[in-house]
Amino acid sequence: MAQSKGNVFHRLYVGNGAFDIVGKRKRWYVLFGLILLVCIGSIVFRGFNLGIDFTGGTRIQMSAQSASGEISSEAVKDSFTKALNEEPTSIQVVGTGQAATIQIRSETLDTAKITELKNGLNNDLKPNGGIDNISDSAVSASWGGEITTKALIALGVFFLAVAIFLALYFEWSMAVAALVAVLHDVIITAGIYSLVGFEVSPATVIGLLTILGFSLYDTVVVFDKVKENTRGLLGLTRRTYAEAANLAVNQTLMRSINTSLIALLPVLGLLAIGVGLLGVGTLKDLALVQLTGMAIGALSSIYIATPVAVDLKMRDPRYQAQAARVRARRDNLARKSGGEVVSGGDIVESTDDEAVQAELRREKALTAASGVPARTGKASDARRRPTGKKHR
Known part of the structure; x- marks a missing residue:
């Protein structure tokens, strides 16, 4: 029974933070960075197979x-x-x-x-x-040039609007992280077209713009969960910002996978029926860019957006100090229990939302009663004990 609870599918559906995605973010940076370099190199040196609408x-x-x-x-x-x-x-x-x-x-x-x-x-x-x-x-090649110019203008307006919205709804670090993820999706999708040699048509440009919304949608869902998990975090010593963000990614991971699969099925149908049965070339151009972009967008929302947001957030001295308090609390608990001291990235604490909310309520109640900031250290352990009861 214990073994069945530890399998991958169980951990995916439970979303208990068992997958350390944020903690291993450096390896994702290296992996996707190499892919980006290959794509950029192909775009620069190989170029695109431009269709007749662009070349005339x-x-x-x-x-x-x-x-x-x-x-x-x-x-x-x-x-x-x-x-x-x-x-x-x-x-x-x-x-x-x-x-x-x-x-x-x-x-x-x-x-x-x-x-x-x-x-x-x-x-x-x-x-x-x-x-x-x-x-x-x-x-005429001018028509394709006009389409490209308008697409670039639309892309710039899209990035600006997204940055303003996310900065207001979330915070600037998440806005920057979301733009990094979306830009990553655009470059990799374009690079794959360059590498494989797919013909670039106006339908390809239109499809490239449509994938931006999908990538952003999945990223916003994850960020919303990050915002929920990190509310009041500076007064807590349960987990660091990185761990709370990693929990959010785990909690939305199964949803991201399901959403991506459901979204990709119609695109696969469009590719199979539109090209295989109807032989419509325009549908092929549209389906190929959407299939590539949506798959890359789902990966970037998990492995790029949240890790980048965490790195930007951890530049804040307040969150650095909070992470230090978390480590000090764990070291203290390890000494009391006689166990080994482990790093925060290696600890998977209880991730039950009710437990998190209960701790938030306890923190607020103690703060209100004492009139001082949330406690840290040994003194807090004494105040944590309920009054009116004797302790042996």
């Missing part, structure tokens, strides 16, 4: 059906290369059945090359409708 070019569209059956992307690529002696930028099949179309994107082609390409596609593939059903359009 020509888009050719034709039916994906012919008299002999469905036209494959490989056949289109071979016909394109044969006609122009160069390869297309991308080929996408959009839709299903008789309504399916093939979209070919390439560098900007002049009128002569477009005519030559249409004739080649018609002769090699014989799509439904013939050459009259093969359309072309020019795409």
Whole structure:
């Protein structure tokens, strides 16, 4: 029975602080720092596979059906290369059945090359409708540039609004930590796109903006629990700020996992159905960035946001002094019990919320009765004993 209570799933659901996430924050900094360096290096040296909307070019569209059956992307690529002696930028099949179309994107082609390409596609593939059903359009790079500019402006406004809100609702340390986590999500998501070579389209930019809200939402939930656990902490000697924050992460850990899984299921469905069955390229671009960003956002809310908030908070001398009182109390208890003195990071005390609230009430009652700040040391042990009872 004791063994079943100690397994991972039990500790996840109980949320009793058994996972020392905040205490081991340095290893998370190193791990995610290395990932960030790889992503930044890829963005700087490898760059992005920008779509036609950002680079400009020509888009050719034709039916994906012919008299002999469905036209494959490989056949289109071979016909394109044969006609122009160069390869297309991308080929996408959009839709299903008789309504399916093939979209070919390439560098900007002049009128002569477009005519030559249409004739080649018609002769090699014989799509439904013939050459009259093969359309072309020019795409300007300025439109993609406008989308990018507006996205960057929206990103800046988002960061500013988030910083103001969190600073007012929580405190400046949590606001900075949340922005660090969100920025971390954006860089890693962009870096993965650069590493893998996914095509960046306007849908990708839009998807990148949508993941910011998800990352922030999960972080705010954890911070709200941190705020609850650390209320009145300076007058207590039960646990340090880092331990109270770690408890908050544990208490919301199962919720974060469940929320992330539930949120990722529709995105996976969008990716599988929209791309696998319907063949819609725009849905693929949107689903890929959301899948990557939401997964990274869930991890950053657990391993980055709260640890950074703790490091910033522990710069405050008041919380440093409170941590020293916690260690002194534990050393005192260890000496009395004849046990070994252990560090605060290695202690997992009772994390029952009712016990925490009961201790808060006792602290407030004693403070009000004595008219002095919350007690520390041996004198407090004497006052803690209830009056009216004899002690042996």
